[in-house]
Amino acid sequence: MIFSYNKKAVGDTLLVTVANANGQAVEMERRGTITRVFLKDSNETVAWNIFDASILLPDITGNGQIFLTSQQLASLNDELTTQGFTEAITDDGRPKIVVGFVKECVPHPDSDHLSVTQTEVDNGEVLQIVCGASNIREGLKVVVAKPGAMMPDGLMIWPGALRGVESLGMICSASELAVPNAPKAKGILELPESITVGTAFIAKDYIL
Known part of the structure; x- marks a missing residue:
């Protein structure tokens, strides 16, 4: 799981990379300010794009890879549930x-x-x-x-x-x-x- 945020370069979007797509075809499903990216053939989630991230997570900062606090992660998963997604985003919190x-x-x-x-x-x-x-x-x-x-x-x-x-x-x-x-x-x-x-x-x- 890789979290990245760079408001100046990318905009107010938290990018969550779950897995390597390895060039496979992907599709997207958007609900509210959250887009799920998944493999077309297997439906496996490979990424999430969280738009207007600073509204959901007011204290978010970064210039590349970031590590979310437990409270930020909880807020993110609450929003996924609110938007009707059944998956949860997890992180072991260990340095990479x-x-x-x-x-x-x-x-x-x-x-x-x-x-x-x-x-x-x-x-x-x-x-x-x-x-x-x-x-x-x-x-x-x-x-x-x-x-x-x-x-x-x-x-x-x-x-x-x-x-x-x-x-x-x-x-x-x-x-x-x-x-x-x-x-x-x-x-x-x-x-x-x-x-x-x-x-x-x-x-x-x-x-x-």
Whole structure:
């Protein structure tokens, strides 16, 4: 679930992305100020567009991916019910771009430049992530964009596969994270050992 809001660029609309449509045909159903976007073939909801969002959620702010409070989420679901929708929008409230630790790093079985990592992201949770950076290695503290993350350039992170190997996120470079003064050189951002695994990574506050 990805919530995004940027009044200046998009207008007063809260965009809620539920799933990756993967190029499948979609249809839309509008009730009041809410539009449901769903797959034509399966009727699966893939997104919600909440128009006049600041009227429903007066304290909404943001410039990209945002995280709703429990009260905002409750107000949003109350409005869905009022408009006759039967689904509810949920969110685990956990940060999506976090400090990770590369527990294992092995060569990809079908590539000479990709690596397959087992990367811890929080409280023992380990994600398999395929990475193409030359400086990836076991034992690094890194920044992980988990599924459900939106990158500064608008790229949304979903589960996927690279050359047939499942990849559940992305290990990020400083430039991908829009870290101030990010170097142009390629490679993932290597974090100090002292940073705690699972904590949210705030790019604008990070000093290279």
